[in-house]
Amino acid sequence: MEISLKTHCKIGISLREPCPANCRQNLIPNEWSREIRESCIAGEKMNAFAEGKAGINVGASAFLQAHPLVLEQFISKGAVYFEVLRYFLAIVEPDKIREVIEAFSDKLLYKIIIHEYNTFQQTEDERRKLRKTTTFLDLKSNEYWHTLSPQRVCSFIAYCLKEIKDPEFASQFLTVLPPDTVSDLKTLAGLTIDEEKELYLSLKDGIYELPIRSPGIYNHILKLFEDDPEIFLILSTMEELVSRKQQIIESSHIILEKYRSGKLNHQSLFADLSVLEPEITMEILGIFEEKGIIGRSEKNLIKELLSKQRNHRS
Structure with a gap:
């Protein structure tokens, strides 16, 4: 009876119409938006889509605009709704679902991603036979993780460590964090020294x-494991390698900033x-090709010019 009346x-949008863009901003808990929030029918629209009574535009718009609690209530109805x-x-x-995911509770986000992970694990033998080295977070279905804010990812890592007690699962999400965030992970994720060590140890050889x-984490992790002879010994031999990587990151960052400001061209890239x-x-040319800043032919041309210049100098 309640659904038929609602x-x-x-704001006058019916069950058969897509939700307006940015409507979810009106669902943020505060007094003036209470009536809009209570009248929201995003849940009903997603139900209608799940039952084949509404189109994809209506269902997807409701998903994008629904309050996180509505989404949690929606999937609690059963497996079919979770699959929707x-x-x-x-x-x-x-990019369009980033804001939606950012607002998910850690509990909801974990329920979604652990399901995906378990499915991925079931195909491990097949991937090994095909010699495929795709990692879990490289799958197209998980691309949204690379759009989330570092703080949101840190929060989820902390949840997996503290609440789920699964450091090995949590450690996988370190790969989507920028280097400077990893360097400050203890503070951003609110980890104790023991939790941080447990997280890194779960990486095994990683x-x-x-x-x-x-590279910014090198001195910290070196100190963190100074009482572990095996790990400390290997880490202590990596100083030159880490320093070199730091130089690559800093140099590529400077050039990338030029690209973002529109100042980068082949001539300035060659000069840098x-x-x-x-x-x-x-390595920097490889990074730029991977990011789509330059094509393979451009990369090869610059490599050839640099090689000629160096031969000329020698």
Whole structure:
């Protein structure tokens, strides 16, 4: 009876119409928006989509605009509704769902991602036979993780450590954090020293890759494991390698800022790279190709010009 009466929300949008863009901003808890929030029919729209009574535009718009509590209530109705939510996560562009995911509770986010992870794990033998090295968070269905704010990812890592007690699962999300965030993870995620050590130890051999990817953490992690002879010994031999990686990151960051400001062209890129060591320039060119800043032919042209210049100098 309640659903049949609630066919329009406070702003006059019916069950058959898509929710207006940015409507969710009016659902933020405060007094003036209470009536709009209470009249919201996003849940009914998603129900209608799940039952085949509403189109994809209506269902997806409701998903994008619904209050997080509405989404939690929606998936609590059963497996079919949970699959509908996962379907929306898969078809909506990552940039568009970032705000939705940011507002999810850690509990809801964990329920979604652990389901995806368990499914991924079931195909491990098949991937090994095909020699595929795709990681869980590289899957297209999980692209939205790379759009989330570092603070949101840190919060989720802390939840997996403190509430779920699963450091190995939590450690996977370190790969979507920028290097400077990893360097300050203890503070941002509110971890104790023991929790932080547990997180890094769960990486197994990956613990030695961490300071290469995030050089700023090197001294901290070295001190963290100074009482562990095996780990400390290996880490202590990596100083030069880490320093080199730091130089690559800093150099590529400077050039990338030029690109973002519109000042980068082939001539300026060539000039910036020509003063660096050959190995570093190759890595930076690789980073730029990976980010789509330059194409392969452009990369090869710059490599050829740099090689000729160096041969000329020698």
